[in-house]
Structure formats: structure tokens, C-alpha cells
Amino acid sequence: MTTVTPLWEFVDISKAYPGVLANDKVNIKLLPGSIHGLLGENGCGKSTMIKTLSGVQQPDSGQIKHNGQPVLIADPQVARNFGIATVFQEFSIVPTLSVGENIFLGNMPQSRFGVINWAKVRNDAARVLAEMDVDVSPDVITGTLSVGEQQLVEIAKAIAMDARMIILDEPTAALGEDEIDRLHQLLRNMRSRGTAILYVSHRLDEVERIVDEVTILRNGSVVRASGETKIDVSEIISAMVGGDIGEHYPKEQNTTENVVLEAKGLATKSGVSDASLTLHQGEVLGLGGVLGSGRTEIARALFGTDELTAGQITLKGNPVKFCREIDAIHAGLALVPENRKYDGLFFNFRAGGNITAASLGGLSRFGIMNLKVEEQATRDLIHDLEISSQAEEKTVNFLSGGNQQKIVIARWLFSDSDILILDEPTQGIDIGAKVAVYKLINKLTRAGKSIILISSDHDELLAMSDRIAIVQHGAIVRTVNAAELTHSDLVRASGETSHIKPQEVLA
Amino acid sequence: MKRIFDAQLIGPFAAMLIVAVIVALTTERFLNPGNLSNLSLQVSIVALIAIGSTIVIFAAGIDLSSGSMIALLTMILAQMLKFMGLPLALAVPLILVVGGLLGLFIGLITAYGRIPSFITTLAGLIAFRGLALTFNNGSPIFSLDPALEPIFYGKVVGIPLPFFYLVFFYAIAAFAMNYTKLGREIYAVGGNPAAAVLTGINVRKVQTTTFVIAGFMTAVGAVLMSARLNSGSPNYGQTLELQAIAAAVVGGASLAGGRGNILATLMGAMTIVIVQNGLNLNAAPSSVQNIVLGLIILLAVGIDMWRAEISGLMGRLFGRSSSDTKKGS
Ligand SMILES: Nc1ncnc2c1ncn2[C@@H]1O[C@H](COP(=O)(O)OP(=O)(O)OP(=O)(O)O)[C@@H](O)[C@H]1O
Numbered sequence: 138m139t140t141v142t143p144l145w146e147f148v149d150i151s152k153a154y155p156g157v158l159a160n161d162k163v164n165i166k167l168l169p170g171s172i173h174g175l176l177g178e179n180g181c182g183k184s185t186m187i188k189t190l191s192g193v194q195q196p197d198s199g200q201i202k203h204n205g206q207p208v209l210i211a212d213p214q215v216a217r218n219f220g221i222a223t224v225f226q227e228f229s230i231v232p233t234l235s236v237g238e239n240i241f242l243g244n245m246p247q248s249r250f251g252v253i254n255w256a257k258v259r260n261d262a263a264r265v266l267a268e269m270d271v272d273v274s275p276d277v278i279t280g281t282l283s284v285g286e287q288q289l290v291e292i293a294k295a296i297a298m299d300a301r302m303i304i305l306d307e308p309t310a311a312l313g314e315d316e317i318d319r320l321h322q323l324l325r326n327m328r329s330r331g332t333a334i335l336y337v338s339h340r341l342d343e344v345e346r347i348v349d350e351v352t353i354l355r356n357g358s359v360v361r362a363s364g365e366t367k368i369d370v371s372e373i374i375s376a377m378v379g380g381d382i383g384e385h386y387p388k389e390q391n392t393t394e395n396v397v398l399e400a401k402g403l404a405t406k407s408g409v410s411d412a413s414l415t416l417h418q419g420e421v422l423g424l425g426g427v428l429g430s431g432r433t434e435i436a437r438a439l440f441g442t443d444e445l446t447a448g449q450i451t452l453k454g455n456p457v458k459f460c461r462e463i464d465a466i467h468a469g470l471a472l473v474p475e476n477r478k479y480d481g482l483f484f485n486f487r488a489g490g491n492i493t494a495a496s497l498g499g500l501s502r503f504g505i506m507n508l509k510v511e512e513q514a515t516r517d518l519i520h521d522l523e524i525s526s527q528a529e530e531k532t533v534n535f536l537s538g539g540n541q542q543k544i545v546i547a548r549w550l551f552s553d554s555d556i557l558i559l560d561e562p563t564q565g566i567d568i569g570a571k572v573a574v575y576k577l578i579n580k581l582t583r584a585g586k587s588i589i590l591i592s593s594d595h596d597e598l599l600a601m602s603d604r605i606a607i608v609q610h611g612a613i614v615r616t617v618n619a620a621e622l623t624h625s626d627l628v629r630a631s632g633e634t635s636h637i638k639p640q641e642v643l644a
Numbered sequence: 645m646k647r648i649f650d651a652q653l654i655g656p657f658a659a660m661l662i663v664a665v666i667v668a669l670t671t672e673r674f675l676n677p678g679n680l681s682n683l684s685l686q687v688s689i690v691a692l693i694a695i696g697s698t699i700v701i702f703a704a705g706i707d708l709s710s711g712s713m714i715a716l717l718t719m720i721l722a723q724m725l726k727f728m729g730l731p732l733a734l735a736v737p738l739i740l741v742v743g744g745l746l747g748l749f750i751g752l753i754t755a756y757g758r759i760p761s762f763i764t765t766l767a768g769l770i771a772f773r774g775l776a777l778t779f780n781n782g783s784p785i786f787s788l789d790p791a792l793e794p795i796f797y798g799k800v801v802g803i804p805l806p807f808f809y810l811v812f813f814y815a816i817a818a819f820a821m822n823y824t825k826l827g828r829e830i831y832a833v834g835g836n837p838a839a840a841v842l843t844g845i846n847v848r849k850v851q852t853t854t855f856v857i858a859g860f861m862t863a864v865g866a867v868l869m870s871a872r873l874n875s876g877s878p879n880y881g882q883t884l885e886l887q888a889i890a891a892a893v894v895g896g897a898s899l900a901g902g903r904g905n906i907l908a909t910l911m912g913a914m915t916i917v918i919v920q921n922g923l924n925l926n927a928a929p930s931s932v933q934n935i936v937l938g939l940i941i942l943l944a945v946g947i948d949m950w951r952a953e954i955s956g957l958m959g960r961l962f963g964r965s966s967s968d969t970k971k972g973s
Pocket residue numbers: 154155157159177178179180181182183184185186226535536537538539565567972973
């Protein structure tokens with residue numbers, strides 16, 4: 138294995154940001170025909186390494202070698218010329234452009250006179266999407282797609298480059314199991330053609346399935362180089378966190394007989410067709426389904442964001458009608474949205490402003506805010522939820538994904554909501570933070586609060602829910618006890634409409 | 645107080661000082677007490693209007709209409725004083741209400757009509773000046789009221805009144821932005837409107853409110869403008885909206901919304917006025933003044949954008965060792 142010259146190699150690369158040494162003399166060897174997992178907790182420096190290799194930033198010290206020769210990757214164009222394609226953690230698609238334009242952005246097929254060859258753009262984009270088994274037309278405006286589909290376009294962009302080095306920074310955070318399977322198949326095909334692949338994900342079960350070797354980072358340094366760890370979830374976890382995290386899914390049963398929320402026959406213009414559910418006090422009700430099945434839309438319907446065209450919501454026996462979010466909030470509902478970056482966080486605020494945003498009325502008298510209460514409550518919640526203490530002083534864009542997610546949840550703890558809708562609450566956060574979120578769920582249900590949990594991670598959904606409602610095409614088709622369901626039941630039940638085609642997609 | 649005087653003030657304050665020192669070095673007349681008090685008169689109108697422009701910017705909007713609105717409001721005030729015979733004590737409050745209503749009108753169209761504020765206020769920029777021309781056949785109205793001038797030229801304990809207006813309005817604005825629910829909501833809406841919606845903030849109402857504030861502050865500026873010249877004219881206030889926005893930007897307000905300190909806008913306005921004053925004292929032609937103003941805006945935004953690079957460069961120049969940087973997080 139060591140006889141192969143690495144395609145790319147990092148030698149003692151360091152990179153500091155103001156106040157943080159994000160990479161501390163890291164070394165990594167990326168071999169052709171190998172899928173290399175890059176793992177570690179939020180903020181350990183994975184994306185920093187990727188940005189360096191993609192020419193987005195320059196390292197402070199150290200060397201990058203290409204086929205054994207030191208090279209300078211001055212900017213992203215240079216990286217691209219070296220055959221490096223990167224799917225960044227932050228979306229880099231342009232929402233107002235079509236899917237085809239996005240796929241070839243910066244790389245447009247042109248005729249001799251510099252005129253864009255639109256027919257080729259469309260055909261090639263359609264071919265790449267077909268290879269990926271993605272059912273999206275190249276002509277659709279990308280911004281109108283769901284988060285998961287946008288992520289697939291992002292990946293298509295890298296694949297269209299036919300690169301020799303593919304870097305994927307959490308490509309699966311927004312994907313369902315089905316899409317993940319298809320992505321894995323695609324990556325295996327590329328591997329067999331000698332492509333080097335660097336793969337980052339916080340979903341360790343899928344990492345275990347796909348990678349050939351792993352490098353584990355902690356606090357900016359490599360703690361396990363390739364070959365030093367077995368590719369096994371529990372070993373990886375203990376190397377990542379430097380200890381034991383205890384039970385992965387510490388589920389508590391706190392459900393009672395009291396019905397707190399009942400929805401009958403909900404429908405909206407956004408695609409909810411027939412959603413009925415009951416939620417008990419202290420219960421975690423999971424919503425299971427494939428990408429685009431309408432789980433997020435059901436959440437929005439419950440929260441008053443999307444107008445109901447049919448159906449009735451009843452809270453503790455009283456029929457209610459939410460015209461706006463604020464009505465739902467006053468009635469004790471809370472929504473932690475799927476995409477914390479898009480509509481969850483205020484990046485211009487520190488933890489305090491984010492935590493109190495939904496409770497400004499209660500925090501003020503005659504329009505004047507009680508900042509002492511805000512400060513104290515923020516400090517308490519930061520302490521209780523084990524959020525980084527930096528959150529008090531720094532705006533939240535400087536925090537890791539896990540800390541950000543806890544802050545969004547903390548907002549609804551502060552507002553003292555009774556019913557929390559958590560849409561993909563563990564997306565993109567590390568294993569330790571995930572367990573922290575699970576414990577938080579327990580703490581909430583123990584206090585008599587109820588939770589609607591949406592998750593594309595089937596294991597998590599099965600483990601943390603009391604009951605699971607299966608969503609297909611915007612309708613809840615049935616609700617079953619989580620204990621009676623297995624992983625494959627859930628896949629089958631939610632994905633009856635989907636397709637798994639284990640064909641040689643890139644052959 | 646820690647909240648109001650935060651680190652965001654350091655840059656604009658330093659810029660103001662540097663500019664003042666440079667101007668003071670080029671001409672000794674700059675530090676004359678007469679010139680300094682003249683300076684506070686000069687800065688007052690643009691700095692008061694800039695309060696509104698900045699608050700609109702905090703909520704991720706832009707107000708291009710204030711300069712034309714000033715012209716319209718001075719004409720309405722002149723009309724009330726000269727031809728309708730209203731007493732000053734009634735006309736001034738009325739004009740403040742009219743300013744607020746014009747702002748409300750723009751705000752409603754922007755927020756509820758879902759038209760970008762750049763467009764609605766651009767329309768205002770054009771239409772308000774047109775409206776101003778419909779009064780008195782488009783001619784200025786002079787010699788309004790002998791009691792008007794002291795509003796601008798009056799002094800208390802030797803300090804010009806406009807100085808007190810500045811202190812008064814900036815104190816209120818700073819308090820509102822840092823200690824009230826409304827202030828917080830304005831920053832939230834500017835920071836992330838989608839998140840604001842999900843936290844139950846009435847985004848449209850907040851956006852509308854910022855334009856009401858802007859209209860009101862423009863009316864305050866209009867009263868001072870009328871008092872200063874004892875007249876109303878459809879030609880007043882040209883490019884004043886741009887100077888007010890420039891003051892906000894030089895003060896470090898982010899045009900993307902959600903970030904900035906209102907007191908920094910005062911410093912931005914002072915910086916601009918000091919530069920103009922320096923050029924005046926050195927008898928520079930007005931063409932040069934405009935070129936310099938353009939450069940200041942570029943420089944201010946540039947320094948803001950390149951802050952990371954600059955601090956990195958400083959670190960390398962002055963040998964920041966890596967032990968200064970904390971490890972991990
Ligand atoms: N542009 C930046 N300016 C300042 N600090 C930064 C910047 N980008 C990242 N950091 C900090 O550098 C450290 C490493 O961040 P990085 O994004 O590489 O983590 P990561 O391993 O990708 O985490 P995650 O799993 O959450 O994506 C963190 O402490 C982060 O807060």
C-alpha cells in the first residue's frame with residue numbers, strides 16, 4: 138500500500154484563523170483508487186484541510202505534494218486544472234441559474250468564438266444527472282429544488298468535471314438513505330477507475346460502508362493516520378472524541394396518555410395532501426419518509442407557515458387556527474428548521490440574540506428589553522447544553538455546527554414551548570453533539586414536552602421515536618410503534634415509490 | 645453603556661481622528677473655535693438624516709428618497725408658514741408627522757407590496773422632487789418666519805443648538821437599537837429575514853417601521869434646512885441621500901443588513917464633513933471634493949472587506965507567533 142505514490146499529499150500543513158489554530162501540522166496521503174474518510178468532531182479542521190487542497194486559501198506553513206512533487210495551489214482554478222473537484226460543505230451553487238448552468242459553471246462548453254454551446258450544456262448535464270440516477274431536468278432553476286436535490290446538483294458539478302481527485306465535504310448531510318446509496322455506488326465506480334476520493338461525513342454508519350481508509354482529526358491535529366484505526370464505528374468514535382461517549386442512542390420512554398396535539402386531514406398548497414396525527418405529552422413522534430415526501434411541509438403546516446387548505450389542528454382538545462408563526466409560538470409550538478443556516482440562525486448575533494429571538498415580547502416591558510435576564514439565561518443555557526463558551530462573545534458564524542444546532546434548540550427552551558418540531562436536528566453535527574441532542578430530547582420529554590422528530594437517519598429515527606408516522610407524497614399513510622419496526626421495514630415502508638438500481642452507472 | 649460603545653466604534657473613530665489630524669496639519673484655520681462650531685452646523689443635517697438611512701440599512705433596506713423628501717418637506721413647511729399662516733409651533737410638529745407619513749407610505753409599498761426598497765425609494769427620489777415643484781409654481785419661498793432661524797442658529801451656553809439635536813437624537817437612536825425590542829427586531833430582520841419569520845417576528849411591520857423612522861428624521865432635517873436658509877426650495881437636499889448613506893457606510897454599517905453601530909454613523913458623517921471642510925479651507929474646487937468623497941467611501945468599505953487580510957498581514961509583519969492563537973475550539 139505504501140508503495141503507491143500518493144496522488145496528493147499534505148506534509149505538515151498548518152493553518153490558523155484569528156484565534157484558532159485550525160490545522161496543526163497535518164499529514165495525509167490520498168491514493169488513487171481509494172476512498173479516504175476524513176473524520177472528526179465539529180470544528181476539528183476537516184473543512185480547513187479541504188479548503189487548502191482546493192486552493193480556496195493558502196496554508197501558513199507546510200507543503201502540498203502532487204505525485205511526489207511540491208506544488209502551489211494558488212487559487213481554485215489551479216486546483217481545477219490539477220483535476221481536483223470539490224463539493225464544499227457550504228453550497229456553492231447559484232440558485233437563480235438552471236441546473237445545467239450550475240453543473241458547468243466556470244467550465245462552460247464553448248464554441249470557437251467563445252459562444253456558449255447551450256445544446257452541449259443541456260445534453261452533458263442530462264447525461265451526468267442520468268448517470269447519477271437523479272430525476273431532475275437540466276433546465277430547472279436550481280433554487281426551486283429541495284435542499285437534497287440541490288445537494289445532488291452540487292455533486293453532479295464535481296462529477297461532470299471527470300476529475301482525478303474528488304473531495305466531498307459532508308455530501309450526505311441533506312440526503313436520504315436512497316440518495317446516499319446511489320451516491321455510494323457512483324463513488325465505487327469512480328474508485329474502480331482510479332479516482333482518489335476524500336470523503337467527510339458525520340454519519341459514521343455510512344462512512345463505515347464506503348471508505349477504504351480513515352484519517353481522524355482532533356483539535357486541528359491528526360490523531361489517527363490512515364491505517365491506524367479499524368474502520369469500525371465504535372473505534373472511530375473513541376478516536377474522534379478521545380474517550381467513550383456512552384450509549385449512542387440514550388432513549389428514555391416518557392410518553393403518557395394525554396393527547397396534546399391532534400391534526401386531522403391537513404392539506405396545503407405546498408404538497409401536504411392528507412396528514413393526520415396525534416401527539417401525546419412526553420412523546421417523541423417520528424416522521425419517516427424519503428427525501429421530498431413532504432415531512433418538512435407537514436411541519437410548516439403545523440407551525441402556521443403554510444396556509445391550510447383543509448384539515449383541523451386541535452391543541453389539548455381546543456381547535457386552533459394559526460394564521461402566522463407567532464400564533465403557533467404563542468400556543469406553545471416551536472420549529473427547529475431543517476436548514477439552520479438558511480432560516481434557523483441569525484449570523485449577525487451572538488448566542489444571546491439567537492436564543493431570545495422568539496421571546497422578545499416576554500423579555501420586554503414597554504418595548505424595553507431586560508438585557509440582564511437575557512444575559513443570565515444565555516449563560517445558563519450555554520452551561521446546561523454544554524455549548525462552547527465562545528458563543529457568549531462571538532457571533533454564531535464562528536461556532537461549529539453542533540454548537541449552532543444547540544443554540545437553535547436553546548431558543549425554544551428559553552421560550553418554554555410545549556411542542557417542539559425538530560426537522561433534521563442532527564444534520565451535519567458530530568457524534569458527541571448528536572448524543573447531546575438526544576439527551577436534550579430526553580430532558581424535554583421528561584419535563585412533559587412533546588416532540589415531533591423528522592430525520593433521514595433511519596437508525597436515529599427508530600431509536601429515538603416512540604411512534605413513527607410514515608409519510609408518502611404529503612400524506613401520513615400509517616403510524617406504528619417504533620419498537621415494532623426494523624430498519625428495513627422503515628426503508629420499505631417509506632420508500633415504496635423509490636427505486637434502487639444497482640447498475641453500473643459510470644461504466 | 646458597554647453595549648453602545650463597542651468595538652465597532654474603534655475603526656470609524658480612528659478614521660475620524662486621522663482625518664481631523666491631517667486636515668489640522670494642512671491648515672491652522674481648522675481648529676479655530678469658529679470653524680469647529682461651523683463644523684457642527686454643517687454636519688448636523690446630514691447626520692440627523694443618516695440616523696434614518698442607517699436604521700433602514702440595518703434592516704437590509706436602502707433609502708434613496710431622503711434628499712428629495714427634504715425638498716418636498718421644506719416646500720410644505722414654507723407653504724404652511726407663509727401662505728396658510730400657521731404658527732411655527734404647529735407647523736413644525738405637523739411637518740414631522742408628514743415626514744413620518746411619507747415614510748410609512750414608502751414602507752408599506754416596500755414591505756407589503758414586496759418591491760425592493762432600492763426601487764421604491766428611487767421612485768420616491770424622483771417623485772418627491774417633482775411634488776416639491778408643484779408648490780408655488782416651482783419657485784422657492786423665502787423669508788418664512790423670523791422665529792424659524794433661531795432653531796438652527798440659536799445657541800445655549802455658547803454651543804450651537806444643532807449640537808444638542810445631534811446628542812438628543814443619537815442618544816435615543818443608540819438606546820433604541822441596543823436596548824429595545826424594536827432595535828433587536830430590526831437587526832434580526834436585517835440579519836436573516838427567513839429566520840425572523842420563523843421566530844414570530846413581524847418582518848413586514850419592522851421593515852415598514854424603519855422607513856417611518858427614516859421619514860421622521862428626514863423631516864427633522866427639513867426643519868433645520870428651512871431654518872438655516874429661512875426658506876423652502878424644490879432644489880434643496882440634492883445628493884443628501886447619498887451623503888447620508890455614505891456616512892452609514894463609512895461608519896461601518898453593512899449594506900447586507902444586520903450589522904453596524906448607529907453611533908458609528910455619526911462618526912462617518914463627521915469624517916466626511918471634516919474632509920469637505922478641509923478641502924474648503926484649502927480652497928479646493930468642488931470637483932475635487934466629490935472625487936475625494938468617492939474615494940473615502942471606497943476606502944471605508946475596502947478596509948471593512950479586507951479586514952481579515954489586513955490583520956493577517958499585520959500579524960505577519962509584526963511576527964505574531966502561533967502560540968498567540970488558541971488551539972482548536
Ligand atoms: N473563516 C474562518 N475564520 C475564523 N475561524 C474559522 C474560519 N473557518 C473555520 N474557523 C474555525 O476553524 C476551526 C476548524 O473549522 P473547520 O470548518 O475546518 O471544522 P470542521 O472540521 O470542518 O467542522 P464541521 O464538522 O462542523 O464542518 C473551527 O474552530 C472554526 O471555528
